[in-house]
Amino acid sequence: MAGRPSNRDERYAQVMQALVRCVARFGLEGASLTQIAAEAGLTRPLIRHHLGNREDMIAALQDHVLHSFAEQTEALIAALPGDAPAAALVEYLFADTTGSSPDMVLAFAALTARAAEDADLRTACRESLLGFEAAIARVLRQDNPQADDHAVNAAAHGIVALYLNVASLAPLDMPQGWTQTAQTIAHKLLEGLDGGS
CATH class of the missing domain: 1.10.10.60 (Homeodomain-like)
Known part of the structure:
Protein backbone atom coordinates (compact mmCIF):
# COMPACT_ATOMS: atom_id res chain seq x y z
CA MET A 1 0.00 0.00 0.00
CA ASN A 53 18.12 33.18 -0.90
CA ARG A 54 17.56 35.65 -3.77
CA GLU A 55 19.85 33.77 -6.19
CA ASP A 56 18.10 30.48 -5.35
CA MET A 57 14.75 32.21 -5.91
CA ILE A 58 15.82 33.46 -9.34
CA ALA A 59 17.12 29.99 -10.27
CA ALA A 60 13.81 28.44 -9.13
CA LEU A 61 11.85 31.01 -11.14
CA GLN A 62 13.99 30.34 -14.21
CA ASP A 63 13.49 26.59 -13.95
CA HIS A 64 9.76 26.94 -13.35
CA VAL A 65 9.05 29.46 -16.12
CA LEU A 66 11.19 27.83 -18.80
CA HIS A 67 9.96 24.32 -17.93
CA SER A 68 6.33 25.54 -17.97
CA PHE A 69 6.79 27.18 -21.38
CA ALA A 70 8.32 23.99 -22.78
CA GLU A 71 5.45 21.88 -21.40
CA GLN A 72 2.80 24.29 -22.71
CA THR A 73 4.42 24.35 -26.15
CA GLU A 74 4.50 20.54 -26.31
CA ALA A 75 0.87 20.31 -25.21
CA LEU A 76 -0.19 22.94 -27.74
CA ILE A 77 1.56 21.20 -30.64
CA ALA A 78 0.17 17.80 -29.60
CA ALA A 79 -3.38 19.19 -29.48
CA LEU A 80 -3.33 20.65 -33.01
CA PRO A 81 -5.57 18.97 -35.60
CA GLY A 82 -4.04 17.12 -38.54
CA ASP A 83 -5.95 19.33 -40.97
CA ALA A 84 -4.74 22.97 -41.17
CA PRO A 85 -2.66 22.89 -37.99
CA ALA A 86 -1.05 26.28 -38.67
CA ALA A 87 -4.40 28.11 -38.76
CA ALA A 88 -5.49 26.25 -35.62
CA LEU A 89 -2.24 27.26 -33.94
CA VAL A 90 -2.86 30.95 -34.68
CA GLU A 91 -6.45 30.66 -33.47
CA TYR A 92 -5.30 29.07 -30.24
CA LEU A 93 -2.49 31.57 -29.58
CA PHE A 94 -4.75 34.60 -29.97
CA ALA A 95 -7.99 33.20 -28.51
CA ASP A 96 -9.39 34.62 -25.29
CA THR A 97 -9.49 31.08 -23.92
CA THR A 98 -5.77 30.45 -24.40
CA GLY A 99 -3.92 28.83 -21.53
CA SER A 100 -1.08 31.34 -21.66
CA SER A 101 -0.61 33.42 -18.57
CA PRO A 102 0.32 37.10 -18.79
CA ASP A 103 2.08 36.62 -15.43
CA MET A 104 4.29 33.91 -16.93
CA VAL A 105 5.11 36.10 -19.93
CA LEU A 106 5.94 39.02 -17.62
CA ALA A 107 8.07 36.75 -15.40
CA PHE A 108 9.91 35.64 -18.55
CA ALA A 109 10.41 39.32 -19.45
CA ALA A 110 11.84 39.96 -15.96
CA LEU A 111 14.25 37.07 -16.45
CA THR A 112 15.31 38.38 -19.85
CA ALA A 113 15.97 41.82 -18.33
CA ARG A 114 18.28 40.20 -15.78
CA ALA A 115 19.91 38.10 -18.52
CA ALA A 116 21.91 41.15 -19.63
CA GLU A 117 24.15 40.54 -16.60
CA ASP A 118 23.92 36.73 -16.41
CA ALA A 119 25.29 34.79 -19.38
CA ASP A 120 23.83 31.43 -18.27
CA LEU A 121 20.38 32.94 -17.82
CA ARG A 122 20.69 34.70 -21.18
CA THR A 123 21.51 31.39 -22.87
CA ALA A 124 18.63 29.57 -21.15
CA CYS A 125 16.06 32.26 -22.01
CA ARG A 126 17.29 32.54 -25.60
CA GLU A 127 17.12 28.75 -26.07
CA SER A 128 13.60 28.70 -24.64
CA LEU A 129 12.37 31.42 -26.97
CA LEU A 130 14.13 29.95 -30.00
CA GLY A 131 12.69 26.53 -29.11
CA PHE A 132 9.19 28.02 -29.10
CA GLU A 133 9.86 29.68 -32.46
CA ALA A 134 11.26 26.42 -33.89
CA ALA A 135 8.14 24.54 -32.73
CA ILE A 136 5.95 27.11 -34.50
CA ALA A 137 8.12 26.81 -37.63
CA ARG A 138 7.71 23.00 -37.61
CA VAL A 139 3.92 23.40 -37.62
CA LEU A 140 4.09 25.93 -40.45
CA ARG A 141 6.45 23.70 -42.44
CA GLN A 142 4.14 20.69 -41.93
CA ASP A 143 1.20 22.69 -43.22
CA ASN A 144 3.16 24.36 -46.05
CA PRO A 145 5.73 21.87 -47.32
CA GLN A 146 6.17 23.86 -50.55
CA ALA A 147 7.30 27.03 -48.73
CA ASP A 148 11.01 27.73 -48.52
CA ASP A 149 12.72 27.65 -45.13
CA HIS A 150 13.39 31.39 -45.05
CA ALA A 151 9.69 32.20 -45.54
CA VAL A 152 8.64 29.65 -42.91
CA ASN A 153 11.16 30.93 -40.38
CA ALA A 154 10.17 34.55 -41.05
CA ALA A 155 6.47 33.73 -40.56
CA ALA A 156 7.21 31.80 -37.35
CA HIS A 157 9.28 34.72 -36.07
CA GLY A 158 6.45 37.17 -36.82
CA ILE A 159 3.82 34.99 -35.16
CA VAL A 160 5.95 34.58 -32.03
CA ALA A 161 6.60 38.34 -31.86
CA LEU A 162 2.89 39.11 -32.22
CA TYR A 163 1.94 36.50 -29.63
CA LEU A 164 4.47 37.71 -27.05
CA ASN A 165 3.37 41.29 -27.58
CA VAL A 166 -0.30 40.44 -27.06
CA ALA A 167 0.38 38.17 -24.07
CA SER A 168 2.74 40.58 -22.30
CA LEU A 169 0.36 43.53 -22.73
CA ALA A 170 -2.74 41.62 -21.58
CA PRO A 171 -2.68 43.36 -18.16
CA LEU A 172 -3.42 46.65 -19.99
CA ASP A 173 -6.83 45.21 -20.98
CA MET A 174 -6.31 46.25 -24.58
CA PRO A 175 -9.46 46.56 -26.71
CA GLN A 176 -10.64 43.34 -28.36
CA GLY A 177 -9.96 44.77 -31.82
CA TRP A 178 -6.30 45.21 -30.89
CA THR A 179 -5.81 41.48 -30.28
CA GLN A 180 -7.88 40.64 -33.36
CA THR A 181 -5.58 42.84 -35.45
CA ALA A 182 -2.56 40.87 -34.23
CA GLN A 183 -4.41 37.64 -35.05
CA THR A 184 -5.28 38.92 -38.54
CA ILE A 185 -1.63 39.80 -39.18
CA ALA A 186 -0.60 36.32 -38.03
CA HIS A 187 -3.08 34.79 -40.50
CA LYS A 188 -1.66 37.03 -43.25
CA LEU A 189 1.77 35.61 -42.47
CA LEU A 190 0.30 32.13 -42.99
CA GLU A 191 -1.33 33.19 -46.24
CA GLY A 192 2.06 34.38 -47.44
CA LEU A 193 3.29 30.80 -47.23
CA ASP A 194 0.58 29.47 -49.58
CA GLY A 195 1.92 28.83 -53.04
CA GLY A 196 5.55 28.61 -51.92
CA SER A 197 6.17 32.35 -51.58
Missing part, protein backbone atom coordinates in the same frame (compact mmCIF):
# COMPACT_ATOMS: atom_id res chain seq x y z
CA ALA A 2 1.41 3.36 -1.02
CA GLY A 3 1.77 6.01 1.64
CA ARG A 4 -0.14 9.22 1.58
CA PRO A 5 1.46 11.65 -0.89
CA SER A 6 3.34 14.55 0.64
CA ASN A 7 1.92 18.01 0.22
CA ARG A 8 5.47 19.26 -0.53
CA ASP A 9 4.87 19.27 -4.31
CA GLU A 10 1.51 20.98 -3.90
CA ARG A 11 3.04 23.56 -1.55
CA TYR A 12 5.97 24.14 -3.90
CA ALA A 13 3.56 24.73 -6.81
CA GLN A 14 1.65 27.21 -4.62
CA VAL A 15 4.91 29.04 -3.80
CA MET A 16 5.97 29.10 -7.46
CA GLN A 17 2.61 30.52 -8.58
CA ALA A 18 2.93 33.25 -5.95
CA LEU A 19 6.52 33.95 -7.01
CA VAL A 20 5.48 34.28 -10.67
CA ARG A 21 2.61 36.63 -9.77
CA CYS A 22 4.86 38.82 -7.59
CA VAL A 23 7.64 39.00 -10.17
CA ALA A 24 5.07 39.88 -12.84
CA ARG A 25 3.80 42.75 -10.66
CA PHE A 26 6.97 44.00 -8.97
CA GLY A 27 9.87 42.69 -11.07
CA LEU A 28 12.69 40.50 -9.84
CA GLU A 29 14.14 43.14 -7.55
CA GLY A 30 10.78 44.21 -6.17
CA ALA A 31 9.44 40.74 -5.35
CA SER A 32 10.13 40.14 -1.65
CA LEU A 33 9.66 37.06 0.50
CA THR A 34 6.99 38.98 2.44
CA GLN A 35 5.01 39.74 -0.74
CA ILE A 36 5.38 36.16 -1.98
CA ALA A 37 4.22 34.82 1.40
CA ALA A 38 1.17 37.10 1.36
CA GLU A 39 0.33 36.10 -2.22
CA ALA A 40 0.69 32.38 -1.38
CA GLY A 41 -1.13 32.66 1.96
CA LEU A 42 1.86 31.06 3.68
CA THR A 43 4.41 32.16 6.25
CA ARG A 44 7.62 33.94 5.28
CA PRO A 45 9.82 31.16 6.83
CA LEU A 46 7.99 28.57 4.71
CA ILE A 47 8.59 30.65 1.58
CA ARG A 48 12.29 30.97 2.50
CA HIS A 49 12.41 27.20 3.04
CA HIS A 50 11.13 26.61 -0.51
CA LEU A 51 12.94 29.44 -2.28
CA GLY A 52 16.16 29.99 -0.31
